[in-house]
Amino acid sequence: MTKNFVLLLTLLLSSIVSIADDGATIYAKRCAQCHDESSTIRAPRPDALRNMSPEGALAVLTEGTMKLQAASLSEEDRRALAEFVTGKKFAAALRSETSSGACPAGATFKDPLSGPRWLGWGAELSNARFQSAAAAGLKVQDIPKLKLKWAFGIPDVSRAWAQPVVAGGRVFVGTANGKVYSLDAATGCVHWTYDAGNGGVRTAISIGPAPGGASSRWVIYFGDRRATVYAVDAATGQALWKTKVDDFTVATITGSPVLFENKLYVPVSSGEEVSAVNPQYECCKFRGSVVALDVATGKVIWKTYTIAETPAPTHLNKVGVQMWGPAGGAVWSAPTIDAKRRLLYVGTGNAYSEPDPGTTDSVLAIEMDTGKVAWARQMTAKDWYSISCSRGKENCPEPAGPDFDLGGSPILRTLANGKTALTFGQKSGMVFGIDPDKKGAVIWETRVGRGSSLGGVEWGSAADEEAIYVPVSDVANPGPEGAGSMNALDLATGKKLWTLPSPKPDCTGKTAATGGGLSFGIPGCSGALSAAATAIPGAVFAGSIDGHFRAYAAADGKIIWDVDTAKEYTTVNGVKANGGSLDAAGAAVVNGVVYVNSGYGVFQGMPGNVLLAFSVDGK
Numbered sequence: 001m002t003k004n005f006v007l008l009l010t011l012l013l014s015s016i017v018s019i020a021d022d023g024a025t026i027y028a029k030r031c032a033q034c035h036d037e038s039s040t041i042r043a044p045r046p047d048a049l050r051n052m053s054p055e056g057a058l059a060v061l062t063e064g065t066m067k068l069q070a071a072s073l074s075e076e077d078r079r080a081l082a083e084f085v086t087g088k089k090f091a092a093a094l095r096s097e098t099s100s101g102a103c104p105a106g107a108t109f110k111d112p113l114s115g116p117r118w119l120g121w122g123a124e125l126s127n128a129r130f131q132s133a134a135a136a137g138l139k140v141q142d143i144p145k146l147k148l149k150w151a152f153g154i155p156d157v158s159r160a161w162a163q164p165v166v167a168g169g170r171v172f173v174g175t176a177n178g179k180v181y182s183l184d185a186a187t188g189c190v191h192w193t194y195d196a197g198n199g200g201v202r203t204a205i206s207i208g209p210a211p212g213g214a215s216s217r218w219v220i221y222f223g224d225r226r227a228t229v230y231a232v233d234a235a236t237g238q239a240l241w242k243t244k245v246d247d248f249t250v251a252t253i254t255g256s257p258v259l260f261e262n263k264l265y266v267p268v269s270s271g272e273e274v275s276a277v278n279p280q281y282e283c284c285k286f287r288g289s290v291v292a293l294d295v296a297t298g299k300v301i302w303k304t305y306t307i308a309e310t311p312a313p314t315h316l317n318k319v320g321v322q323m324w325g326p327a328g329g330a331v332w333s334a335p336t337i338d339a340k341r342r343l344l345y346v347g348t349g350n351a352y353s354e355p356d357p358g359t360t361d362s363v364l365a366i367e368m369d370t371g372k373v374a375w376a377r378q379m380t381a382k383d384w385y386s387i388s389c390s391r392g393k394e395n396c397p398e399p400a401g402p403d404f405d406l407g408g409s410p411i412l413r414t415l416a417n418g419k420t421a422l423t424f425g426q427k428s429g430m431v432f433g434i435d436p437d438k439k440g441a442v443i444w445e446t447r448v449g450r451g452s453s454l455g456g457v458e459w460g461s462a463a464d465e466e467a468i469y470v471p472v473s474d475v476a477n478p479g480p481e482g483a484g485s486m487n488a489l490d491l492a493t494g495k496k497l498w499t500l501p502s503p504k505p506d507c508t509g510k511t512a513a514t515g516g517g518l519s520f521g522i523p524g525c526s527g528a529l530s531a532a533a534t535a536i537p538g539a540v541f542a543g544s545i546d547g548h549f550r551a552y553a554a555a556d557g558k559i560i561w562d563v564d565t566a567k568e569y570t571t572v573n574g575v576k577a578n579g580g581s582l583d584a585a586g587a588a589v590v591n592g593v594v595y596v597n598s599g600y601g602v603f604q605g606m607p608g609n610v611l612l613a614f615s616v617d618g619k
Contacts, residue, residue, distance in 0.1 A: 061078045102190050103184050103191050107191060116591040117166060119165060120206045120207075125258070125260060127411055127460075128411050128412070128464075129411075129586060131536045132536075136537070139538075140560070143560050143561045147618035149613040149614060151572065153571035154610065155609075157177050157609050159609070161584055162201060164596070166590040166591075166595060172220055174222055180196060182194075188573070189573070194232050194239070196224050199225040199226035199252075201223070202585075205221065206258060208259045211295050226252065245268060248270060250272050250286070253268060255333040256333075258337060260368070263292045263301060264294075264295050265337075267288075270330055272328075273328075273352055273385070276395040279321065279392060281321070282324060283324065287306060288331045288349065290344070292368070302371030304372070307327070311353075317395050319394050326351060329362075330405075331346045331347070336409050336422070337368070343374060344366050346409075346410075351397075354384050359373075359378065360378070374439075375439035376440070377441075377442075379426055379428070380401070380426070383402060383403065385397065385400055385453070402451070403453035404426055408424055408460025412436075413463055421435065421436075423461070425457025425460070426456055426457060427454075428456050429455060431457065431487075431489060431494065448472050448485070448496075451477065454475050456474070457473075462535035467489060467490060467491055468491055469535055469540040470487045482501050482504065483502070484545070485499055486529060500558075502527025505527050524546055524547065524566065535554065539553060543581075543587070543598075547564055547606060549563050550562045565608075571610070578608050
């Protein structure tokens with residue numbers, strides 16, 4: 001799958017022996033194939049890597065997401081490579097936090113459930129990404145008055161990627177270098193920082209009361225790129241427990257854990273599709289899963305694989321290496337909770353190898369108490385694909401699938417007739433409404449995009465009580481009107497209410513990049529809408545690859561506010577920062593303020609390292 005999951009220094013192709021070269025030579029031999037701007041793999045480009053410090057890059061190579069790929073490099077080689085890709089010498093990091101970013105001592109953490117809030121990925125258990133008028137605190141007529149309230153510079157990262165969560169007067173946000181920040185929602189100052197190591201934290205954060213403890217104690221939960229889940233005291237940043245939920249080498253957590261009652265439901269995905277680029281790699285053995293944890297202890301209650309069969313040897317690849325299957329079915333997004341039916345719903349990704357298990361590119365309904373799969377509805381069969389299909393093809397299944405993952409969380413909504421529907425988009429460019437009472441039977445389906453391995457609906461939609469608002473990213477397969485659009489569909493019928501193509505982006509000062517037989521134009525110069533949408537009564541917010549953050553009128557799609565976030569900022573914590581592409585995570589709207597990360601600089605995007613807060617007149 002070529003989703004925006006991107007490992008922090010993705011795919012330094014491993015070699016058999018170490019070499020003693022300078023950083024430039026090592027990069028050319030090991031890294032350029034995936035990190036240069038001509039790459040078709042979603043790896044950080046050189047300009048994004050230069051945002052890091054050499055210390056941070058070295059940590060990724062020695063103990064982070066690139067540990068396996070850099071295992072054959074000597075310590076000297078790793079240091080040389082870290083200095084080359086960052087353009088800096090050790091002990092001369094570009095960015096650092098300053099004392100001016102710390103909040104005054106003595107601040108208290110308020111009850112996060114007593115006031116306006118945005119919890120977890122979808123704001124509520126239905127994953128509708130819809131904020132009520134009372135909690136949003138923002139009227140449609142005031143949206144054109146939105147101005148920057150504060151900007152927080154994220155130190156030592158190659159991109160900004162996690163969705164902010166707001167509760168108790170705090171903003172909680174994870175970063176690509178494994179830090180989690182608790183910021184003051186009003187000013188952006190830092191209350192505390194938790195260091196989860198170099199795995200990177202891209203999940204939104206769940207918050208709940210400490211089980212069995214004092215009602216005044218609150219806990220945050222999140223996952224990292226090394227498939228480890230953490231529980232941390234929300235007021236102090238003190239670690240409570242951590243649990244590794246999958247031991248597979250490249251297992252990871254991209255979707256946000258969801259808290260319900262006394263369980264934390266964790267989706268598990270992987271980067272094994274990228275591992276398949278190596279023709280000597282025995283592809284593939286990973287299976288996506290959902291893990292239920294006890295919130296008091298972190299103990300695993302149950303673990304359910306999206307593919308029931310254990311991978312077994314199948315055939316030899318084109319260079320004589322043993323292949324395995326079935327594999328894949330990663331869960332990229334947050335589970336959706338259906339308390340009435342005692343079910344949780346997840347979307348799954350493509351298969352990595354044959355045979356077709358029947359549960360990839362599917363919605364699975366899982367009994368939340370037992371972990372048993374109640375039903376599965378597959379949207380695309382025989383969709384087996386790995387990155388090898390665009391690089392070398394030694395490990396590419398035949399025939400290769402289209403890579404049409406279900407990357408966004410299913411949205412649970414009650415229709416006007418009283419019936420319930422699950423709605424979601426797919427990278428095929430299709431949007432579906434299915435019936436959870438009829439084992440996912442399709443109610444309606446509507447095409448909104450052309451679709452591709454990077455196209456269609458990537459990270460998710462938003463929905464009010466009447467419509468679903470669907471952003472489209474056809475960056476690799478643009479139509480006559482461009483690569484992106486915002487769409488509104490009737491929840492009950494799927495009928496298109498309106499479609500608005502993205503405004504033509506400004507390509508001034510940018511350079512073209514093509515690769516792998518696909519042309520993606522100019523990095524950052526795309527109107528593709530890949531990030532998840534966010535809705536409030538009367539308006540929808542969505543970010544674009546070209547850095548523009550817009551608000552659309554829910555009634556007709558008219559753009560009522562547009563700000564270009566791809567620029568430099570003066571930050572509240574004194575860290576040098578700039579914005580870039582908006583991708584993956586969406587915005588959180590709470591108490592009159594709109595919070596969003598800018599700088600998801602991978603593949604077709606522009607890197608950045610800033611969290612932005614907008615309010616009416618910047619007040």
